[in-house]
Amino acid sequence: MNPRLLLLPAALLSLSACSSLSGFFSYEEEPPPPPVQAAAAPAAAPAPDDAWCQRVAASDRARAQASGFDAATLDRMTLASYRQCRTLAPGN
Numbered sequence: 087m088n089p090r091l092l093l094l095p096a097a098l099l100s101l102s103a104c105s106s107l108s109g110f111f112s113y114e115e116e117p118p119p120p121p122v123q124a125a126a127a128p129a130a131a132p133a134p135d136d137a138w139c140q141r142v143a144a145s146d147r148a149r150a151q152a153s154g155f156d157a158a159t160l161d162r163m164t165l166a167s168y169r170q171c172r173t174l175a176p177g178n
Contacts (some may be wrong), residue, residue: 139171 145169147160155163 139168139175142171143168
């Protein structure tokens with residue numbers, strides 16, 4: 087069979103997969119979608135209490151101390167934990 091004859095049914099089948107051929111052959115532009123309303127911003131959470139972040143850092147230090155880290159490493163880990171609490175807490 088001639089390969090060109092197989093190309094025609096394949097092209098027709100692929101075009102028939104389109105839901106609307108009128109849009110395929112049309113040069114009209116579709117209207118823009120309506121604007122989306124922006125959602126109201128949620129109320130800002132209060133800033134984290136400094137004492138709360140200190141308690142979080144102390145808790146992390148106690149867990150790390152049980153693992154046997156040296157004092158310098160414990161100090162760095164405590165400071166990093168405190169900074170992370172202040173940075174990631176809601177309201178910052």
